[in-house]
Amino acid sequence: MSRYTPTEYANMHFIYGLCNGNANRAAALYRERYPNVRHPDYRVFIRVHNSLFEGRFPGTGLSRASEGRLQRHSEVEVLELVEEDPSTSLSQIARRTGIPKKSVHRILKRHQLYPYHYQKVQTLMPRDGAFRVTFCQIMLRKIREDPKCFDKILWTDESTCRRDGFLNLHNLHSWQLENPKLIRADRAQQQFKINLWTGIVGGKIIGPYELPATLNAEGYLIFLQNNLLELLQNLSLETREGMWLQNDGCPAHFAVRVREYLNEAYPDRWIGRLGPILWPPRSPDLNPLNFFYWGCIKEKVYNKAVSTVEELRTRVQLAAGEIEASGYARRIKRSFIRRCRGCIAANGGHFEHLL
Incomplete structure (x- = not known):
């Protein structure tokens, strides 16, 4: 007997019962009720009924007990493959076991196994952990001593926006009645980029400000001495006089002339x-x-x-305006404190995936 779906077998047995066990009438009624599916011969109805009467699933020759053992064996096989390689895919498991992909998914879901994604993190050197823990301890202590300490710091960073920048396609979609087969061109030959600086102090976003395409110590010193002072004009005199300045460790920030200026303009701050x-x-x-x-x-x-490049600049300014209007920058202190505690708990190692 050729294989049919469980639904088809159920329909056959139901029709067979309606016809009081008359297989010929059952075959005719089945064709009438289900005109768009396969039409089994009258003998199939008899075999389906006999299989169920004998405790076997139609088309397998197995008893219900044997069916259960086969199902348990399939589950064990699937779970062993996942334990052997947690990064394996449903398709790979289906190919290796011969179990349908949907059945593999049901087995994993039944055992509460879910496909969690990796999170990209910064590569750390073995000696970095101690520096990270020390910094976090200092910052948490300062915030305890002065709850306004965090808002006195001008947090800064530079980033480059290119023509072909990072895009998470999982967040990009188009609602349609039918699949429009959308594509997105990438890796254009004509490239351009802008180098941006931005700061946050007291929940207020400063910038973004476009820096030279290649930032060196001289260019950064000019920015600190001239452009930064102009960007801070809207801050109160009290804020500017008590403000700290944060830099990361890029070469332009580490130059001797830059550090000399910082010691003069922000003494011990x-x-x-x-x-x-x-x-x-x-x-x-x-x-x-x-x-x-x-x-x-x-x-x-x-x-x-x-x-x-003009469109890129416009997009950046519009996006910056939306973020500032959202007011989220005023709430980053809590995120910073949580991250410092997470870093300490991880002994200076990676912690973002644990937050």
Whole structure:
């Protein structure tokens, strides 16, 4: 007897019962009720009834007990493959076991197994952990001593926006009645980019400000001495006089002339490489601009393809305005404190996946 679906077998047996066991009448009634499916011979109805009467599933020759043992064996096989390689896919399991992909998915779901995604993190060196823990301990202590300490720090960072920037296609979709087979061109030959600086102080976003395409110590020093002062004009005099400045450890921030200027302009009030408070190396996960701002900016900028550098600049400014209007920057203190505690708990290791 050729294989049919469980639904088809159920329909056959139901029709056979309606016809009081008359197989010929059952075959005719089945053709009448289900004109768009396969039409089994009258003998199939007899075999389906006999199989069920004998405790076997139609088409397998197995008893119900044997069916149960086969199902348990399939589950064990699937679970062993997942234990052997947790990164395997449903398709790979289906190919290796011969079990349908949907059945594999049901087995995994029944055992509460779900496909969790990897999270990209910054590569750390063995010696980085101690620096990260020390920085977090210092910051938490300062915030305990002065709850307004965090808002006195001008957190800064630079990022490059390119024509072909990062785009999470999982967040990009189009609602349609039918699949329009959408595509997105990438890797254009004519490339362009802009280098941006942004700061956050007291919940207020400063910038973004476009820096030279290649930032060196001289260019960064000019920015600190001239452009930054202009960007801070809207802040109160009290805020500017008591403000700290945070830099990360990039070469332009570490130059001798830059550090000399910072010691003069922000005496004992700057964070950075060899600063009064050491910025831990390879720690973008502790910088509010990295864990909050740039990701939001680029997700908004790249939701549509960018054609010109002027369009890229406009997109950045519009996205920055939306983020500032949202008011989220005023709430990043809590995220920073939670991250510092997470970093300490992880002994300076990766912690974002645990938050």
